[in-house]
Amino acid sequence: xxxxxxIIGFVALAIGLLWIGQGTGTIAWPRVSFMINQLQWAGYGxxxxxxxxxxxxxxxx
Numbered sequence: 001x002x003x004x005x006x007i008i009g010f011v012a013l014a015i016g017l018l019w020i021g022q023g024t025g026t027i028a029w030p031r032v033s034f035m036i037n038q039l040q041w042a043g044y045g046x047x048x049x050x051x052x053x054x055x056x057x058x059x060x061x
Contacts (some may be wrong), residue, residue: 002059008057012048019045 021027022035023042035041 002061005055007059009052009057009059012052012055014052016045016047016049016052019048021045032057 001030016028019035020042021036022033023040023045025037028036
């Protein structure tokens with residue numbers, strides 16, 4: 001169970017960081033994405049990244 005939480009947490013963190021990068025315009029991949037330069041997606045990414053960190057923390061307890 002702990003390993004599953006850690007894996008899900010790392011995936012959530014990675015996706016969250018991607019969303020932050022796309023939302024701020026730092027990562028323009030894929031070229032035609034509705035998320036690029038949309039700050040709301042940076043907020044969603046920050047929330048998902050925080051959830052990912054919590055899951056990683058819970059998995060390592």
